[in-house]
Amino acid sequence: MTSFLSRFGRGTVLGGAAVCAVVIGLLLWWLLPLGSAEPRGTVVFSTGVRSGVYEKYGELLKHAVDRDLPGVRMELRASEGSQENVARVATGKADFTIAAADAVEKYREDGGKGAESLRGCARLYDDYLQLVVAESSGIHKVADLRGKRVAVGQVGSGVRLIADRLLTKAGLDPEHDITPVGIGIDTMNEQLKRGKIDAFFWSGGLPTVSVRELSETFPVRFVPLGDLVDAVRHAGGEGRFYRTAVMPRDAYPAAHNDGTVMTLAVANLLVTRDSLDPDLTEGVTRTVIASRDGIGQQVHAAQKVDLRTAIYTDPLELHEGAQQYYRSVKP
Numbered sequence: 024m025t026s027f028l029s030r031f032g033r034g035t036v037l038g039g040a041a042v043c044a045v046v047i048g049l050l051l052w053w054l055l056p057l058g059s060a061e062p063r064g065t066v067v068f069s070t071g072v073r074s075g076v077y078e079k080y081g082e083l084l085k086h087a088v089d090r091d092l093p094g095v096r097m098e099l100r101a102s103e104g105s106q107e108n109v110a111r112v113a114t115g116k117a118d119f120t121i122a123a124a125d126a127v128e129k130y131r132e133d134g135g136k137g138a139e140s141l142r143g144c145a146r147l148y149d150d151y152l153q154l155v156v157a158e159s160s161g162i163h164k165v166a167d168l169r170g171k172r173v174a175v176g177q178v179g180s181g182v183r184l185i186a187d188r189l190l191t192k193a194g195l196d197p198e199h200d201i202t203p204v205g206i207g208i209d210t211m212n213e214q215l216k217r218g219k220i221d222a223f224f225w226s227g228g229l230p231t232v233s234v235r236e237l238s239e240t241f242p243v244r245f246v247p248l249g250d251l252v253d254a255v256r257h258a259g260g261e262g263r264f265y266r267t268a269v270m271p272r273d274a275y276p277a278a279h280n281d282g283t284v285m286t287l288a289v290a291n292l293l294v295t296r297d298s299l300d301p302d303l304t305e306g307v308t309r310t311v312i313a314s315r316d317g318i319g320q321q322v323h324a325a326q327k328v329d330l331r332t333a334i335y336t337d338p339l340e341l342h343e344g345a346q347q348y349y350r351s352v353k354p
Contacts, residue, residue: 062303063094069108069117070099072177072207074233076150077104077121080322087314092306103207104180106130112294113137119299119307123150123181123226124290125261128338132260137296143336144293144308144345148228148327151270151288152185155234156222157215158242158279165193165251174204174211174223182226185289188262189224192254212237222246226289228324229274238277245270245278249285264289264337292336297343304344305351312348 068085071077078101085097100117102108105126111117113130114137131138156162162171168190175190175197176182183205187197197203204220211223212233225234237243252267268288272280293311295304312330319326334341334349341349 061094062306065096066118067098067100069102069111069120071102071104073209075208076228076231083318087310091310103177107179112296113141119295121291122294124264124292126181126184128261140296141339142295142297142342143339144295144342145311145333146335147291147293148324149288149290150226151229151268152248152286153225154246155243156246158244162222169195169200171221172202172204174206174220177205177207182224185226186224188255189251192251208233216241235275238275242279245280245284247285248287252287295342301344301347304342305347308345308348
């Protein structure tokens with residue numbers, strides 16, 4: 024051994040050993056998934072009421088996440104709607120959700136627990152407020168709801184928030200001038216058909232499948248709401264997130280309206296918390312944008328998701344991970 028070292032030199036042997044170590048290290052780096060940036064873990068997505076757009080969107084997004092982020096397991100949890108969704112994410116009971124911008128703003132204005140931690144990932148699509156009555160009903164404007172049984176959505180829903188504001192601007196007390204019925208879209212249709220309610224408010228993307236199915240099996244009309252939009256917007260607070268909108272005739276072609284219906288719309292946001300891992304948030308945001316067309320085949324409102332407007336998540340700042348995604352696709 025001594026003669027071997029003396030023949031080739033101790034430095035040559037040590038140098039060869041170093042080269043071997045480097046080669047082995049490179050092979051291990053290539054073969055083993057060390058330091059992988061792929062996000063992993065379980066995240067909770069708060070959706071909405073059964074038969075609503077939030078629920079369907081959540082189901083389709085889960086399938087897309089399963090495909091695009093195999094290390095991430097997304098759990099879906101039903102909710103009453105936007106207001107409950109915002110509270111869940113802010114308090115750590117959910118990691119992602121969809122919520123209307125007005126509900127987000129109200130939670131912040133009310134000083135809700137964890138409100139300062141809320142962050143946006145993307146602006147998605149608009150919800151349209153829909154006031155549905157039987158075609159034979161004598162209700163032609165919001166003021167005609169006085170003394171009527173009106174489904175206004177569940178307490179934690181976004182529709183409840185908008186309906187109360189609209190009723191107030193029409194000169195009605197939401198608790199005393201109507202009989203408020205706190206149910207969701209999963210039971211509104213049947214209650215209207217059976218005459219248990221006289222009207223219902225619904226806030227959702229166009230078209231909402233269950234409302235379309237109702238219009239195809241029962242004669243209904245949509246009551247115009249456009250005359251109240253300015254009053255609601257000028258009231259301040261979360262009202263600034265409403266805009267005048269036109270519900271096109273082809274959204275519900277079977278409905279008994281002569282043409283388009285004026286109403287109000289509000290943007291939906293994909294919401295998370297500032298503490299969520301940036302790589303995870305970037306991955307989810309990427310999947311939301313990339314799966315627009317696939318989800319849009321079943322949830323038509325999702326076709327409105329647009330990379331050019333997705334960054335406008337007012338009143339929330341963009342999450343760090345969402346910012347990473349938008350920088351990566353910036354032309």
